Amino acid sequence: MLAPAPLPLRIPFVDLMRGLALLAMAIYHFFWDLEFFGLADLGVTEHAVWILFARAIAASFLALVGVGLVLAHRNGVKPKLFLRRLAMIVAAAAAITALSAFADPDGIIWFGILHCIAVSSVLGLAFLRVPVIAVIAAGMACVAVPPLLASPMFNGLGWVWLGLAQDVIPSNDYNPLLPWFGYVLLGIAAARLVPPDRWPRWQPSSAATRALCLAGRHSLVVYLLHQPLLMGLLWTVTQFR
Numbered sequence: 001m002l003a004p005a006p007l008p009l010r011i012p013f014v015d016l017m018r019g020l021a022l023l024a025m026a027i028y029h030f031f032w033d034l035e036f037f038g039l040a041d042l043g044v045t046e047h048a049v050w051i052l053f054a055r056a057i058a059a060s061f062l063a064l065v066g067v068g069l070v071l072a073h074r075n076g077v078k079p080k081l082f083l084r085r086l087a088m089i090v091a092a093a094a095a096i097t098a099l100s101a102f103a104d105p106d107g108i109i110w111f112g113i114l115h116c117i118a119v120s121s122v123l124g125l126a127f128l129r130v131p132v133i134a135v136i137a138a139g140m141a142c143v144a145v146p147p148l149l150a151s152p153m154f155n156g157l158g159w160v161w162l163g164l165a166q167d168v169i170p171s172n173d174y175n176p177l178l179p180w181f182g183y184v185l186l187g188i189a190a191a192r193l194v195p196p197d198r199w200p201r202w203q204p205s206s207a208a209t210r211a212l213c214l215a216g217r218h219s220l221v222v223y224l225l226h227q228p229l230l231m232g233l234l235w236t237v238t239q240f241r
Helices: 012-036 048-072 079-103 113-127 132-149 177-193 207-217 219-238
Strands: none
Touching: 012 048, 012 207, 012 219, 048 113, 048 177, 079 113, 079 219, 113 177, 132 177, 207 219
C-alpha cells in the first residue's frame, strides 16, 4: 500500500477560509464606517443581526487561529517560527491600541481581536497534545463561562483582557480571552480530528479564489490595511457632501 502524500506546507483551502473571513470583516467594517462618518444610520453596533454577523466573523478568525497552530506545529512546536509570528501580532496589536487612542479616545481598543490572538496563540500551544475530547470540553467551557462568572470584581482596565466584567469598558473592538479563546480551542480540536490525508487538496482555479487565498496568506497585512483604506475613502467622500 502506498503511503499517503505528505501534508503540504500550506493548504489553499485554509487560506481561502481566511480570505472569506477577511472579506466578511471588510464588509462589516465598511458599513460600520458609513455610520461612523454619518453617511448612514444602520444600527451596526445595536441591531442583533449586525452583532451576530460581527461575532460570527470573530469566531471564524479565532477558530482558524487554532487550525493554523495545529498545521504549523504538527511535527512539534517550532519556537523560531512561533516567536516571529507572535512578535508581529503583538506589535500590530500595540499599534492598534495607540492609533485607536488617537482616533477615538472614547473607544480605545485595549484588547481587540489581535490582542486575543496573541494571548490565545501562547495558551493554545498547551493544547496541541492534550486529548481532543478535553480540548473540546475546555473550548465549550470557555464559551459558556462568562455569563456565569461575571462579577464587579473584574471591572476595570486591569481585568479587561479576561472578559468577566459586569461593566465593560467601551471599546471599538473588544474580544477578551473569555469566551473567545474557546473558539481557538475548538479550531485546534477540529484540525486535530482531520487525518493528514483527509485535508482538502483543492487548488484555486479562478481570479476570485486566487485573490482570496492570497489575502488569506497575508491576513495580518490585510487586516491592518483595510480599515485605513476604507476610512480614508469614506473621509474623502464626506469632503464632497
